[in-house]
Amino acid sequence: MINVIGLGYIGLPTALMMASHGLEVVGTDYNTDLVDTLNSGRTTFKEDGLDELFAEALKAGIKFTTEYVRTDMYIISVPTPYDKFSKKVDPGYVVAAVKDVLKVCPPDATLVIESTVSPGTIDKHVRPVVEAWSAETGNKINLVHAPERIIPGNMVYELLHNNRTIGADDKAVGEEVKSRYASFCQGEIVVTDIRTAEMTKVVENTFRAVNIAFANELARICRHDGMDVYEIIRICNMHPRVNILQPGPGVGGHCISVDPWFLVGDYPSIAKVIDESMKTNDSQPSFVLNRIHEIMRENGITDYARVGLYGLTYKENVDDIRESPTLQLLEAQERHLAKPLKVFDPLVGKKVVESQVMDYDEFLKDTDMVVIMVKHDHIKASWDRLKGKVVLDCHNICPLEHVYHI
Ligand SMILES: NC(=O)c1ccc[n+]([C@@H]2O[C@H](COP(=O)([O-])OP(=O)(O)OC[C@H]3O[C@@H](n4cnc5c(N)ncnc54)[C@H](O)[C@@H]3O)[C@@H](O)[C@H]2O)c1
Numbered sequence: 001m002i003n004v005i006g007l008g009y010i011g012l013p014t015a016l017m018m019a020s021h022g023l024e025v026v027g028t029d030y031n032t033d034l035v036d037t038l039n040s041g042r043t044t045f046k047e048d049g050l051d052e053l054f055a056e057a058l059k060a061g062i063k064f065t066t067e068y069v070r071t072d073m074y075i076i077s078v079p080t081p082y083d084k085f086s087k088k089v090d091p092g093y094v095v096a097a098v099k100d101v102l103k104v105c106p107p108d109a110t111l112v113i114e115s116t117v118s119p120g121t122i123d124k125h126v127r128p129v130v131e132a133w134s135a136e137t138g139n140k141i142n143l144v145h146a147p148e149r150i151i152p153g154n155m156v157y158e159l160l161h162n163n164r165t166i167g168a169d170d171k172a173v174g175e176e177v178k179s180r181y182a183s184f185c186q187g188e189i190v191v192t193d194i195r196t197a198e199m200t201k202v203v204e205n206t207f208r209a210v211n212i213a214f215a216n217e218l219a220r221i222c223r224h225d226g227m228d229v230y231e232i233i234r235i236c237n238m239h240p241r242v243n244i245l246q247p248g249p250g251v252g253g254h255c256i257s258v259d260p261w262f263l264v265g266d267y268p269s270i271a272k273v274i275d276e277s278m279k280t281n282d283s284q285p286s287f288v289l290n291r292i293h294e295i296m297r298e299n300g301i302t303d304y305a306r307v308g309l310y311g312l313t314y315k316e317n318v319d320d321i322r323e324s325p326t327l328q329l330l331e332a333q334e335r336h337l338a339k340p341l342k343v344f345d346p347l348v349g350k351k352v353v354e355s356q357v358m359d360y361d362e363f364l365k366d367t368d369m370v371v372i373m374v375k376h377d378h379i380k381a382s383w384d385r386l387k388g389k390v391v392l393d394c395h396n397i398c399p400l401e402h403v404y405h406i
Contacts, residue, residue: 001071002180003028005097007038007064009045009155009254009320010114010148011077016053017159019062021184026063026071038064046319046347049156068104073180076101077114077148082258087265089118091125098126107139112146112177116255118262119199142173145194146181147201152253152318163187167197206260206274211245213277216284219247219406223291230396230405247406249373249394250284250325252314257281257323285329288394288406292341292371295404299390301368304339308367311374312345312352319347326373327353342367346378360385372398 004015007029019025029035037044043054068074078093094115101111111130113122122145130141145167150158164185168174174191181189192200215233222229233244251257257278264275292307301307314324321327330340330353340355344363348356357363364370369390372379375397383400392404 001026001069002073002075003069003071003101004075004077005029005068005101006076006078006093006115007031007034007044008077008079009152010150011075012038012044013047013050013053013150013155013159014075014077014114014148015062016050016057017156017184018180019057019060020053022060023180023183024061025057026065026069028065028068030066032066035064035066047152047155053156068100070104070106071109072106073110073112073177074101074105075112075114075146079254080115080117080258081254082261082265087261087268089121089262089265091117091121094121095125095129098129102130102133102141105141107137108142110142110144110173110177112144114146114148116147116201116205116259117145117198118202118259118266119195120266121198122194142168142170143194144168144173144177145197146177147197149201149204152320153315160184161187164189165197165200166191167194169194202259202262205255206263209251209256209260209281210273210277212248212251212256213280215245215247216250216280216287218244220287223406246396248284248325249288249406250328251281252322252324252328253320254322257314282328285325286332288325288371288373288392289329289332291392291404291406292369295390295392296369299369301390304341306366306368307341307371308357308363308369309341309343309371309373310345310363310379311372311376312343312348312356313374313376316375317347317377319349321345321348321352324374329373330355341371345374346376364389 001024002018004011004027007027015025015027034044043050076097078097081090083090094113134140147165149162164181164187166174166178166189178189178191219229229247236242236244260274260278263271309326312324312326313319313321342355342357343353344357344360364385370386371392372394375395386400391398394406396405
C-alpha cells in the first residue's frame with residue numbers, strides 16, 4: 001500500500017493515478033477541509049480529466065484521511081517554497097512530513113520525496129533526521145527522490161506520458177519504486193542517484209526560466225527602439241538551430257518562478273545568468289505596468305477605474321493563481337499608491353483580490369482599456385466583446401486591429 005502525503009496539485013493526481021491503476025492508495029493531508037471535500041466526493045481544483053480520474057480512483061478504493069498510515073511506501077508531495085531573503089529552498093514542510101512518517105512507518109519502509117528540492121537538500125536536511133531515527137530504533141529506511149514534471153492544464157495526460165527520474169541510494173530500491181510508477185507511467189523512467197535527480201529537476205525549470213527571460217529581455221529591447229519583437233522572433237526561429245520563446249507579462253506558479261532561485265541561493269557566486277534571468281522575469285509585471293501607464297497617457301485615459309486586467313491565474317486555462325503575474329502587477333501598483341486596477345478571471349470563482357469583478361459583462365462595462373494578462377480560451381472565443389476598447393495584449397493573441405503590445 002502507498003501512503004501519499006500532501007494532496008495538493010501534485011499529490012492528489014498522483015494518488016488518483018496510482019489508485020486507478022491497481023495500487024492500493026491512502027491519501028493523507030493535514031488540511032481537514034481538503035480531506036472532507038475529497039471524502040464528500042468532490043475534487044479540490046479544476047483540471048482536465050481530474051474528475052473522471054477521481055471517480056475511477058474512488059471505485060478502486062482510494063481512501064483520504066488526515067492520519068499517516070503504517071505501510072511500506074510513502075510519497076511526500078508537500079510544498080517547497082524558497083526563502084525570499086536567502087533564496088535557498090525552505091525544506092521545512094518536507095522535514096516535518098518525514099518526521100511524522102517516521103512516527104508510524106515500519107522498518108525498511110521506502111520514503112519517496114516527490115517535492116522539488118535543490119541538490120543536496122535530502123543529504124543535508126532529510127538524511128540526518130532518518131539517521132537519528134535509525135540510531136534510535138535500529139531500523140533502516142530507504143530514501144528516494146522522484147521529482148514531478150507535470151504541467152497544470154495537462155496533468156492527467158502528462159502523468160501518463162512524461163518520462164520520469166528516480167533517484168535512490170540503492171539501485172534495487174530505485175527499481176522497486178520504478179515498478180510502482182510504471183503501473184501508470186508510459187514514459188521512460190530513469191533510475192539514478194538522489195543528488196542527480198534533485199539537480200535535474202531544478203535544472204529543467206531553470207532552463208525554462210532563462211529562456212523566458214531571454215524573450216522578455218528581447219521584448220524590452222525592441223520596445224525601447226520601436227522594433228516588432230514578434231516578427232523578429234518569428235524570423236529568427238526560421239533558423240534551423242534557433243527556437244526563441246514568446247515574451248509575456250511575467251512568470252508565476254510554484255515551479256519556474258521558484259525553483260531556479262534555489263540554485264542562486266546555493267551558488268550565489270556562480271549562478272549569474274540564472275540570477276539575472278529571475279530578476280528579469282520578476283520585474284516583467286512592473287514593465288507591463290509601465291506600458292499600461294504609457295498607453296493610458298497616449299489614449300487620454302486618466303481614471304484607473306476604467307482599466308481592467310483580464311486574467312488572474314498564472315497560466316491559461318487553470319485556476320491556480322499562485323505567484324501570478326497579475327498578482328505581482330497589482331502588488332507593484334499598490335507600491336505606487338495608485339487605485340487598484342479591476343480584474344476579471346473566468347476560472348477564479350471566488351474573490352481573491354479586492355478589485356476583482358466576478359462577471360465578464362460587469363468587467364467590460366465602463367472599461368476603456370483591457371490588458372490581456374492570461375490567454376484563457378474564454379477570451380479567444382469572443383474577441384468582438386473587446387471591439388472599440390483600447391487593448392494591451394501581453395501574449396500577441398488578439399486579432400483585432402490597433403492592439404498594443406508589451
Ligand atoms: N504545482 C505544480 O505544477 C508542480 C509541478 C512539479 C512539481 N511541483 C512540486 O511538488 C511539490 C508540491 O507542490 P503542490 O503544487 O502540489 O503543492 P500544494 O500546496 O498544492 O499541496 C501541498 C499539500 O501538502 C499538504 N501538506 C503540507 N505539509 C503536510 C504535512 N506535513 N502532512 C500532510 N499534508 C501536508 C498541504 O495541506 C497541501 O494540501 C512542491 O515541491 C512543488 O514544487 C509542483
